[in-house]
Amino acid sequence: MDAVMPFFRNQFTWVPVYFFLILFAYFNFRKSMIPWIAFFLLTFALTDMISTQIIKEIVQRPRPCWNELTSDHVRMLIPCSPAYSFVSSHATNHMGMAIFIFGTLYPLFGKKLRIVFIWALLVCLAQVYVGAHFPGDVLGGALLGWVTGYCTMTLFNKYFPLQYEKREDKP
Numbered sequence: 001m002d003a004v005m006p007f008f009r010n011q012f013t014w015v016p017v018y019f020f021l022i023l024f025a026y027f028n029f030r031k032s033m034i035p036w037i038a039f040f041l042l043t044f045a046l047t048d049m050i051s052t053q054i055i056k057e058i059v060q061r062p063r064p065c066w067n068e069l070t071s072d073h074v075r076m077l078i079p080c081s082p083a084y085s086f087v088s089s090h091a092t093n094h095m096g097m098a099i100f101i102f103g104t105l106y107p108l109f110g111k112k113l114r115i116v117f118i119w120a121l122l123v124c125l126a127q128v129y130v131g132a133h134f135p136g137d138v139l140g141g142a143l144l145g146w147v148t149g150y151c152t153m154t155l156f157n158k159y160f161p162l163q164y165e166k167r168e169d170k171p
Helices: 005-009 011-028 033-059 089-129 135-159
Strands: none
Touching (some): 011 033, 011 089, 033 089, 033 135, 089 135
16 A cells, blocks of 8 residues: 555546546537636636645644654655645545536436545545644535535536436446
């Protein structure tokens, strides 16, 4: 796991997934493509700004590697960032995007789309495993991402519902 978890939490690992989603929206939802991409990017921007520029600056909790009580006991698999720890921006961003993706694409993919939550949870677990965050940082980030993603998904579905033929799930 020491080789895999840093890979899962690296933001550049997932760039091909983001490009795929944008291409998917372009080829499948031409009328709704621009609003879907805009709300997807808005979800990311909001989760990132709220977590880094508001909550981290208010709470100012040191990361496990900088915390006086835990720094001697943390096994870091990545360089220790000087940024604050609460909330985990990785957890916030990925859970927010997972909720948005799930809530807007569920009518097309159904239960198969639950895989986005596995993706988000892997990123969350990786944050703790590599020593970058305390478990509470990740839980707080996931909750913030959930709320933010739910809000952007709800607004998108209300004002810009995707135009596609509904397919029935096959067991």
